[in-house]
Amino acid sequence: MDFGFSLSPSSHVKMDDVDLSTFNRLKETNPDINTCIACGSCNATCTAGQFTEMSFRRILLMLQRGKEDEAKKMIQRCMLCGKCTLVCPRGINIRRLLLDITR
Amino acid sequence: MNSQIFHPFVLPFVLGMAFVLAYCAVGLFRVIGQLPKDDRKKFWRSLVTPKTAWANIRDLFGDCLFHVKIWKRNPILGYMHTAIAFGWFMIIVIGHVMLFTLKPLEGVDAEGFARIFSNAYYPIFFKYFAEETPVFAFLMDFFLLMIISGILIAVVKKIHSKMVGVKRIMHFGFADNMIRFALWTIFPFRLIAEKSNIMAFWWLYSLDLMVFMFMLPFTRYMHIPTEALFILLRHAGLKPREPRKGYALAQIYSCPSCGLCIDACPMSVNDKNSGNTSAYFMKRLRNGDKEEAQRIAETCMQCGKCVAVCPVTIESCDIKMSQREAVPYQIKSDHSYLENVAAETKENAKILYFAGCMTQLTPKIMRAMKQIMEAAGEKYEFMDKDGGICCGRPMLLSGKKAEAQAMIAKNTELIKKSGVKRLVLSCPICYKVFKEEYHLEGIEILHHTQYIDELVKQGKLKVDKNDINYVYHDPCELGRAFGVYDEPREVIESIGHLRKAKSEKELSICCGGSLGSFYLTQQERDEITANSVNDLMFNNPDEIVTACPLCLKTFARKSPVVVKDIAEVVANQLR
């Protein structure tokens, strides 16, 4: 039956279905990963971020919200310059995390 | 005297010798066969080029037998190596000389095969079969005792390494320990056999030689035959391309596991990390332990100090890089967006200044460079005032060689388009990649230490002298990588007093901030930094001066005194 409108797919993050395996794997080798306070320093200083959407802060969130594919796409823009690691106030070894995700 | 040509006790030695020769022949073909074609061509050519041929001869004797480089670092160990290597070489040579000059076989009734076969073992067991002349007897005893004195030092080194000036020694497995024991006993057995002529000791001597030779290919002593090949390959100017093939393979087997790099490695400040040093890396590679080799390769800071102290000049940093390249990444980088970055011509500028990513985080260096260039009346432009593109070295360091090309290509385009003739860099990390990987024909690449030194010497920059005691830290990628040692020191001496650090120049200790390592934790880095700062504070300087933004930021965390970049020191003293 046609009601004259259609239901669009839910925009909610379905937390019940989120696959955390990648994030948990990273957490094993990088326990600091949970200390992120989402200050955005990594993104603000990011060399690739000047030209693209690249944001490590969001990559971390994407991995925890079931958007692994998006995270992996975003990470391709990274130049690995290490500025993010240098400015991170929590001392998260971001460069290593980025490599671990791509491995 | 025993006027016989053969005794069964020589057989173990002969078997061992045959095995080693066969193994080495196969190994030689393998290494050369694995070389890429262009490398192989280079190698053959180097053998007949007079300059490299001379270097080969010089190093074959100087390195293999005397090890001049160990003498320079530690004379006791230098003597130890010379006594054993040169002494052993000499008793073999003298054995052969005796065989050919004294002609002991002339009166012996033997023929054909037996006579030829005897050449293999006669020089080694000469005294059992024939009489020496007094001169030869003296020479043989002299060198034999020389070897034994070397072995005594080796025993002391094993029991109490600090007595011979070594803090940490390598820890070995069963095979390496056993062959070492065999080596230590060969010469005392020979001495006793020769002096007493008791049959049992001749057997022991021969059996010992057999054990040594059968184990040789599977232990660190493989460095004895391999180093000769390595020296030839090195002089051909090759670079390791794969971690366990060709040139790298020759290097792996040339590492004697002497462990000099363990004390040298900045990571060793934490004993837990001394297993991550180059000596262990080479051992892992030799044993085919890929996972551990990969882990060590990616823990390494690539500071190059192990290469600087290595008596064999094993290029462990390069091999680690090839190890990094060997493990593929699932996700490839995509830097196609860089194509849209526009290049602009910098009109009238003579000098292009590229601060680099790290310098963006140390604005005082940028500010100082601006003041300096203005004071010198130079026509300059900033290439990355609003943020630039990474130089590509961090990407290379992660083993993504091909993917670094996108950045290298874009920066090359930007620089060429600017029309300048000189490029000045503040970051040694950038400097290394610009020097090694960029093709910027017609454009001079300078680090700001060299540039400032030139300006001061040309009189374009007038500086006032002050009374401050400075100590200079050599950034790894400027010092060890390119030997830029004198320029910064001369600049500092024109301003204040230069005090010496405990370890300087090629021995300088990495600040601990290196982008080379992926696995070191902040705490481990802090330990390295504290150790490096301690070393710099050896002569109580008032200020630490460095020439790298990353060193600057790293030291600032731990230093008890002010840390400055050389540009800042100069800018403060401009007249």
Added chain:
Amino acid sequence: MKEKILIIGGGAAGMEAASQLYKMGLHPVIIEKSEALGGHIAQWDRLFPAFHPAKDVVEKMLDDVKGVDVRLETEVVDIQRDNNGFHAVLSNNEKLDVQAVVLATGFDVFKAERKQEYGYGIYNNVITNAELEQFFRTGKDERINHPKRIGFVHCVGARDVKVCNTYCSKVCCATALKQACEVKEVFPDAEVYTFYMDLRMFGPGYEDLYLKTQKDFDVKCVRGRVCEVSENMDGKLVIKAEDTLFGKPLKMTLDLLVLMCSMEKNKSINAIQQKLGVADNSDGFMQSKDTYLGMNETAQEGVFVAGACTAPKSLPDTIAEARAVAVEVFNYINR
């Protein structure tokens, strides 16, 4: 003879503890290294959350310590203890025998040049919270020249392992919002931005302060940490931060950047602290005996602590602790 108590530090904590002990009939001696009592608070203009003049508080406190033994421009250079108590040697060579010691040495303002990327000491228009307060008090600062756009950076030297300070400095959020209002009062046409991670408005009246910044002063709050500061051709500051709520990095030119520097332990007391056997905690402040019931005691009997020497604290916290320490000392003397 009255029991003597050595109070090291003549700031808010030291003064308040001394005045209470004095009222209790004991004999406190304040040792203050500067030329006047009052400490940091005497350098402050107004106090959050209600813009109360700091001068009023300081004057009241000074009034309360009238009659108390005070040594100005004096430091403790040595201290020993035996069964009879503590024996201190002062920098004026005076020897003091006391029954108890109160460490009220307070804090130092984080040295902003340690955060190199913020350009303090490099760019003229980057100043600290303490310097801005000075400006409010005196009206004089050559660096503040009718700014049109002003930025505040929170957490400078706090929650930051890169400068080895992992703790929250507690008072900077409220101070930043207070100063944001005040700067708007001085320069009504200026735009004011604060760059925060969390706004920790934990005390009574603090949330009202926040609402005031929004309703009355139009202070714009951006959630994100400034991580790079540079200068453009016109000598204006260019800052980079991520607007984390919007999810994009931003760049902005400013005429004035105020760094909300954190509190660090006053390290000039380290030698004496060591002699007394008082350890530091993981944040580098002095270690109290217990977080709940022994806040003002230390592992050493007879050695007490009060105020910001144990952790970043607001003025009300400090005064409360100073009063509490007086009770602890009184009980200790009469044990």
